[in-house]
Amino acid sequence: MHEWALAEAVIASALEESRKGGLGEVTEITLRIGELQHLELEIFKFALDELAKSYAGSPSLQSLKIKIEPEQAIFKCRVCGAEWDFGDPGLDQKEYEAVHFAPEVAHAYIRCPSCKSPDFEVIQGRGVLIHSIKGKQ
Numbered sequence: 114m115h116e117w118a119l120a121e122a123v124i125a126s127a128l129e130e131s132r133k134g135g136l137g138e139v140t141e142i143t144l145r146i147g148e149l150q151h152l153e154l155e156i157f158k159f160a161l162d163e164l165a166k167s168y169a170g171s172p173s174l175q176s177l178k179i180k181i182e183p184e185q186a187i188f189k190c191r192v193c194g195a196e197w198d199f200g201d202p203g204l205d206q207k208e209y210e211a212v213h214f215a216p217e218v219a220h221a222y223i224r225c226p227s228c229k230s231p232d233f234e235v236i237q238g239r240g241v242l243i244h245s246i247k248g249k250q
């Protein structure tokens with residue numbers, strides 16, 4: 114399942130970073146999840162907790178807390194260079210939900226607010242980032 118695969122990747126890279134930082138125990142990981150990332154948050158959090166609980170290696174994850182913060186999507190027009198976020202394109206609620214449900218439909222709904230071009234890229238708000246890792250030596 115997508116959420117489990119992603120959770121495994123997050124735990125693996127958090128462990129790698131923690132080892133590099135010389136941590137013996139990881140106590141808190143803060144993740145930023147792009148608002149265009151299609152993810153069942155409940156399943157994702159459950160998967161992270163289960164993986165942390167069952168991990169018996171070093172550094173320890175036994176008292177790990179995982180915080181999740183949303184990351185706003187930002188778009189950039191390839192024609193005129195304007196940047197904007199979801200607050201701007203004037204989507205009604207139904208379109209907003211459709212875009213969230215399937216980010217690939219974004220291009221069907223969103224136009225540059227400056228020049229009305231549909232040719233834009235997503236520069237932020239996709240994917241899952243490890244924002245910070247806290248722990249003890």
Ligand SMILES: [Zn+2]
Nearest residue numbers: 190193225228
């Ligand atoms: Zn434009």
